[in-house]
Amino acid sequence: MSEVPGGPTRHTTTAPSVRTVAGARRNPNVYGNDYDAPRWLRATAGVSWRLLVVALAVVVIFTAVWHVQLLLIAVFIALVVSAVLRPAVDWLAKGMPRFAATAVALIGGILFFLGLLTWVGYSVASQWDKLSAQFSDGIGQITDFLESGNLPFKVTSDQVAQWIDTGRDWVQTHSGEIASAAASRTGSVVEVFTTLALALFCAVFFLARGTDMWTWFLNQLPARHRETWKTAGGAGWYTFSGYARGTVIIAVTEGGLAFIILTILRVPLSAPLSVLVFIGAFIPLIGGPAAMVVAMLVALAANGVWSAIFVGVGIALIGQFEGHFLQPLIMGRQVKIHPVVIALAVTGGTLLGGLLGAVIAVPLISVCWSIFSRLRTLDPPMDEEEEDEVEEDVEPVDEAVSER
Structure with a gap:
């Protein structure tokens, strides 16, 4: 309380002094918003929630795709x-209406596919009697080889007979389940045709009318x-169409070469194989080896071990020819993906x-990468002179650090 001359007494309140402690006084508008976590943690959190989104x-896209x-x-x-x-339709459309050219091309493709199936069925039917005898002799040779004792393990004919009886008993026991499973596949057949x-x-x-x-x-x-x-659409279609046409050409070439090799080695079922x-050929990395194993098994059962070895070597050489010559020649620059990515x-x-996922994966990745490569903007690469300048700037720093 203080007295003022010539006036009433006034009551004054003195505010307590504010102590400033180092590191304790912060801006209330900033503290708790931006500086409550280290910079690296805020950056990591920002990237993390974006990755989660x-x-x-x-996940939502794959779930929707699974339903349709x-x-x-x-x-x-x-x-x-x-x-x-498309190339055949464009060529035919020069002399006839577009729809007529489309019909001719599609009918030709369907007839080619049906002719291929007919050729395979005729080959199997015409060689069936001969195949039965060859397979019986081949299985007998394999059984004799297993019983000879040249391998680390030994298989007797009694064991083979026991395995056959076990398989027959399993089929008889589960015949009802097999029949119900076959009946449940009727819907799948309808879905395939649909x-x-x-x-x-x-x-x-x-x-x-694609355009x-x-x-x-x-x-x-x-x-x-x-x-x-x-x-983006032009880049994606260019890559997809190049991949599709190139894969078909490569598959036809590989199938023709395989037929020639199998025919020369006199392997039965050369047409179906x-x-x-x-x-x-439509399944990268998996389809070729799987077809080679099946062909080797048929050659082993029909003609013996050496025939199976020659078949395996021949189909492996076809794979090397496809990887080192056909792929670069036919695909060209349309599809360029590292083997690790494939x-x-x-x-x-x-x-x-x-x-189905194995078939679709590579063209899907190829199209996505092609679109990304077309739309992105790359920084110009460093010249040799710039690299030399960077090295000159780094050397004095290294020397100063070593002196310390």
Whole structure:
């Protein structure tokens, strides 16, 4: 309390002094918002939640795809057919209407496929009697070889007979389950034919009006985004069509070479086995070895060990010819993926989608990488003079550190 001359007494309150402690006084507008965690932790947290959002989006996409997988399979088959037959349709369209050219190309492709199946069936039917005798002799030779004792283990004919009886008993015991499983597959057969019909229907319009459909889609987008979508779509289709056509050409070449080798070695079922090699070419890294093993087993059972070895060597040489000559020549610059990426893609596709995933994985990765490569902007690489300047700047620092 203080007295002022000529006035009343005033009560004054003195505010307590604020002690400033080093490190304790902070800006209340900033503390607790930006500086409550280290910079590296904030950066890591920002990247982490973004990665979680991306992972969640991927899971949602795969879940949706799983529910409509037959639809996507049909579209994928239609795109493959369109990529393979597009050059023929463009050539035929020079002298006839586009729809007529599409019909001629599709009918020709279907007749080729049916002719291939007929050739395989006729080969099996015409060689069946001879095959039965050859397989009986081959299995007898294999059994004699196993009983000879030249291997670390020994298998007797009694053991082989016991294995056959065990297999027969298992089939008789589980015959009801096998029949019910076969009956449950009836729906799958219907789904397969439905998928093929839908793929054929889509392929007709992709070949006849594909350009018009793509133009219509671009016109539905805002004008500022059309050029980006046009560039991405062109890059993706260029890569996908090149991959599809190149794979078909390589598969036909491998199947023809396999048929020649199997015919020269007089291996039975050379036509079905060459078709198996043709189908295996569509599955990178897995299809070729699987077809080779099957062909070697047939050659072993029919003609003996040396025939199986020669078949394995011949198909392996075909694989080397395909990897070192056909792939660079036919695919060219359209599909350039490192073998490690192919192996990872095929493995991941097989784990996620089985055989279908293994077939789709590589073209899907190729298209995504092609679009990314076309849309991204790379910084110019350093010249040799810039690298020399960097080395000169680093050397004095290293010398100063060593002196300390």
